[in-house]
Amino acid sequence: MEERQISVLLEQAEVQRRLANHKGAIELVQKALAIDPTHAHAHAALAFCLLDARRLPAAGIEIRTALALEGNDTYIHYVAAVVMTAERKLDDAWAHALIALDEGHGDAITHVVAAEIQVLKGDNARAKELLLEALELEADNCDALTELARLELNAGNRAAAEEHIELALKADPSDRDAHVVAGYVALAKGDDAAAEQHARFVLNQESTHEAGLKLFTAVKAKRSPLLGVWWRWNTWVSLRDDRRQIALLIGTFVIARILIIVTDELGYETLSQFLSYGWLGFCAYTWFAPELFRKWLENELGTVKLDPDY
Amino acid sequence: MSYQIADEPTETSLGAYVVRPTAPLLAAMVCGSWLAWPWFAFNAIAMGSPTKRKELLIVAGAFVGTAVLAMLVIFLARGGYLPPGIPTRLAVLGIVTFKLSMTYYMSVVQERTFHVYEYYGGSVRNAGVVISLGYYLRSAVIGVSDDPLWIIIVAGGI
Structure with missing residues (x-):
């Protein structure tokens, strides 16, 4: 009965998280943890929600609690990789990403997180390999296409970036991260107006979206020396x-x-x-x-x- | 009953006096450490910061560390080991750098809790009056003693 209640609360929290209602999501997971404070999945879910709310130190504590409670869960290792990437503890993040990939459940999104770690470690070639592997698993994965576009843009391959980001937006026209990268691609082309449209779309959906705000600011900064x-x-x-x-x-x-x-x-x-x-x-x-x-x-x-x- | 997250501040009766951590940071620059550091400590208590202990230790460490460094520089200068001119000025710069580093560190640590405090709708007071008053009183506080140790500890500036 308790497990069912916790599952429902965690599912509701995930919905709220996707809707960018961080406060609502956190409160739901807190309720789940009030029922069972030793629920490892709930601690991992809380870490994810706290990370979205930019409460990194607390996210770090929660994910470490989750790992201490359950060290063999792929989802927990995946969240640990995400949180530790944000903490810039890249070697630890990579170790958790490898476990998540090795468990045989290495889905596209885990490959994307692993690729993000490699980008931060400076190995863009390995990152690209991981993103291509992600696309082999799921050809129209929006996150993988977005990251690939970002990688190509940073490497100066604007045409390839444009191609990938178009595919990403086709796969999910409302994906905020894809719009952010599309904005930067537009900025690189010198099309400030298109970049601003992408930023405004993101901020209309989530007014505190950090990357959206950065894009919007980048557009404005370009116009004001x-x-x-x-x-x-x-x-x-x-x-x-x-x-x-x-x-x-x-x-x-x-x-x-x-x-x-x-x-x-x-x-x-x-x-x-x-x-x-x-x-x-x-x-x-x-x-x-x-x-x-x-x-x-x-x-x-x-x-x-x-x-x-x- | 709800699960308590580690970074959540607890409610205190001093909540109405919480200011942004940038206020004591600015006070360190324009008024001096005599105002800024105790203000950081008060803000941590008023906010009900879960890292209150750490913040108070940083404040204590800043005072003690500055005093120790200042005593060392004064001893070396008076003993003739530290020639006047560039060496003395660089030694004083070392103390100022230590004070500034501690102040920034306090600000960064407190900013984390403040972010959560504000997130949960905590009230924030404008600090303009206190900073103006601190600036006005700065000379009087520094002039309490002409002992260089006192001046080095309480002064601020960028």
């Missing part, structure tokens, strides 16, 4: 985990200060002052630019209206 500089800096910094981000920011500070001190002590006072004001300007800019950007986005997104025929 001033905020565009900050956006590129921010994107570059945010590719790293928290500790590396802090190290990078502090490192920039230390280099700037050493240059200021050394030029000042060597008698180049004008240069030292110039560096000092430059550093202050950089600090002010990086402090206020995100807020300006956020306000700008809010205004822009406030104008998004659903088509009455939608």
Whole structure:
């Protein structure tokens, strides 16, 4: 009876997760875990929902609890691979992805996750192999086609990227990630208007979709050189985990200060002052630019209206 | 009854005084550590942060670490081991870097809980008045003592 109740709650949570109702999904899994706190699948499902809600530390705790409770479940290893990829613990993520692939249940989506890990590890050739394997298992898998398009785009093969993303959108015209990649393909072609349409479609479906917001911002940043500089800096910094981000920011500070001190002590006072004001300007800019950007986005997104025929 | 997720903050009676972690971070730069670090600690308590203990330890570590580094630099400078000019300024830069790293680390740790706190509809107070007041009081607080140890610990700045 309990197991049936938990299954129903987890199924409902999965529906809510797909609808991007993260809060609703999390509450349903919490109810399932209140019934049985040792339910490994429920802990894994919770980790997935928390990851979608960008609560990575809690997702990490939940997936490790799931693994401790049940170490032989393919789904749990699959979720572990996804969560650890987000944590940028790529070797651990790859180990779990391999177990998920080896269990004989290596479906297309597991291959896609494994390919994403390889991309982050810098092995694009292996990633491509995995994506082609995914497409052998399921020729019209939208996720695999989307990732392949992303891979081709990053490799500079725009025509191939365009071809794959068209197929992905044909397979699932409402897939948000596919629209995001289609937007970047359009941006690479210089078609800002088409890119913006893709971004607006994604944000109409889920206003907090991170990749959709990034695409929308990338479109806007391309049109504004001033905020565009900050956006590129921010994107570059945010590719790293928290500790590396802090190290990078502090490192920039230390280099700037050493240059200021050394030029000042060597008698180049004008240069030292110039560096000092430059550093202050950089600090002010990086402090206020995100807020300006956020306000700008809010205004822009406030104008998004659903088509009455939608 | 519901399952408690590890990152969920617990409700406290001080919830009305929670501010964004960027507020103490800004305070560290424009007012000084005397305001910023205790403010981080208060914010962690007010938010009912599940990482409260860790955050309080970071604050304590920041004060103790800065004091130890400052005493070392003062000892080396007074003993003549650290010549004035570039070496002394670089040594002070080392302390400032340590303070800034600790402040950023506190901000990053608190930001995680704040994200969840805000997600569950927790109230957030505007910190403008406190930062303005802190900026106004900065000179008075730093001027409480002319001991370099005191100045190094409580000062801020970018």
